[in-house]
Amino acid sequence: MDEQDILNELREYRNQDLKYEEGYILGSMCTKPHPMARKISEMFFETNLGDPGLFKGTSKLEKEVVSMIGGILHNKNAFGYLISGGTEANLTAMRAFKNISKSKGKPQNIIIPETAHFSFDKAKDMMDLNVVRPPLTKYFTMDVKFIKDYIEDSKNEVSGIVGIAGCTELGSIDNICELSKIAVENDILLHVDAAFGGFVIPFLDDKYKLDGYNYDFDFSLNGVSSITIDPHKMGLAPISAGGILFRDNMFKKYLDVDAPYLTEKQQATIIGTRSGVGVASTWGIMKLLGIDGYETLVNESMEKTMYLVKKAREYGFETAIDPVMNIVALNDENKHDTCMKLRDENWYVSVCRCVDALRIVVMPHLEIEHIDGFLESLSNTKKY
Ligand SMILES: Cc1ncc(COP(=O)(O)O)c(C=O)c1O
Incomplete structure (x- = not known):
């Protein structure tokens, strides 16, 4: 194959992947690497x-x-x-x-x-x-x-x-x-x-x-x-x-x-x-981020975690435990069902095994507007 054709075909495959910056990846412990x-x-x-x-x-x-x-x-x-x-x-x-x-x-x-x-x-x-x-x-x-x-x-x-x-x-x-x-x-x-x-x-x-x-x-x-x-x-x-x-x-x-x-x-x-x-x-x-850089990264993620929890509670959801770090477990007796419904709308959360809850990891690629959009979709899955 011609090199350009190979690259074009590879790009088509790659375009089928989710991208961190789109904000739909809510259940992964990986994130967009530093540029x-x-x-x-x-x-x-x-x-x-x-x-x-x-x-x-x-x-x-x-x-x-x-x-x-x-x-x-x-x-x-x-x-x-x-x-x-x-x-x-x-x-x-x-x-x-x-x-x-x-x-x-x-x-x-x-x-x-x-x-x-x-x-x-x-x-x-x-x-x-x-x-x-x-x-x-x-x-x-x-x-x-x-x-x-x-x-x-x-x-x-x-x-x-x-x-x-x-x-x-x-x-x-x-x-x-x-x-x-x-x-x-x-x-x-x-x-x-x-x-x-x-x-x-x-x-x-x-x-x-x-x-x-x-x-x-x-x-x-x-x-x-x-x-x-x-x-x-x-x-x-x-x-x-x-x-x-x-x-x-x-x-x-x-x-x-x-x-x-x-x-x-x-x-x-x-x-x-x-x-x-x-x-x-x-x-x-x-070397680039240093201690200060990691402190900022972690505490900004914690701020967004607290925002998610507060907003989720306003929608009537409760957490399995208060977040210890930037991971949120939202109680849900139908966790697998909810997870699939959310996936239909492109939101990729995961589920906990030890409790009936959805699991959201608030990684640095998540922004407030992603959290807002996700919670709105989540609350819609609960309406009949
Ligand atoms: C606590 C803990 N240990 C080990 C692993 C496995 O890491 P990896 O997927 O990089 O092999 C994970 C992955 O999520 C984890 O959360």
Whole structure:
């Protein structure tokens, strides 16, 4: 085919996609990447971090960006990688858990909340983990007392805990502070999935913080061994840019496999060949926005979240919980039906699994007029 014809045909396919700026994407944790990422993507287009000795500059950038993200998480010496996304990050953490507990002769018993992302179901399936699901509190956080009792009763049979800082459906934050104490007391691992919350919580204005949650979630808590934190969510980086950070590089040996034909003889990531675009874009966007830029981004999204909640209440809708971050769950007993009706009008919300509610993620691409238009359509779906 002629190059121009190929590009024209590709454009036709691309035109069928929704665009963030149109405001119809209301249920995604991704958003329009920062415009500077276009130039960066072009510059790093052919890089491959799967063979870091060939791409020494990009590899240095990855170490720097891990340290920069570590800085947000109070540990500039963290060890880790920028990988394909939160799923791979959680799989990597579970792989480390599995290999560490195996080396101690412990079984693969791991405590994971009901609110956890389904990537942990993939981990369970791939690694034959035995998963314990504690009951939830009214704040949709794990019951800490249950965990303490369970670990005591199971006599050293639990090898790790997963806590969530910003759960996918509701944004709730487990009590990582208490989980950290339990991890230290029992010498077990604690992974925190802050895939979404990692680029939200550190920048959240105090006025949005709610009673019932402890917002501490990072390496400043001694028991936290690893954290998932995704630049391609609220970090404004283009897909694919997920992050997995471990407390220190002691964890590397539990992930490494021999890679004899590469420039580095060991490889720790699950994916082999991987682009440096995510690394370079995240590095650039973090340098450009700085702490102030992320604070503005997060708190503007929170303002719009509060606007959505206020307006929704005026229409007679109620939320399942007060928003902990820029995620809103609107009660709806017919959530699947409503979701499909809204889709007929091009509004793409998602549904919660743990409550009967529609789920709206107020990402930076959403403007007030989109929220107004959506709520009007939502209220029309309820009229007969
Ligand atoms: C808390 C949490 N963890 C992990 C993931 C998986 O991330 P990804 O889709 O980038 O693999 C998500 C995605 O929404 C998430 O919300």
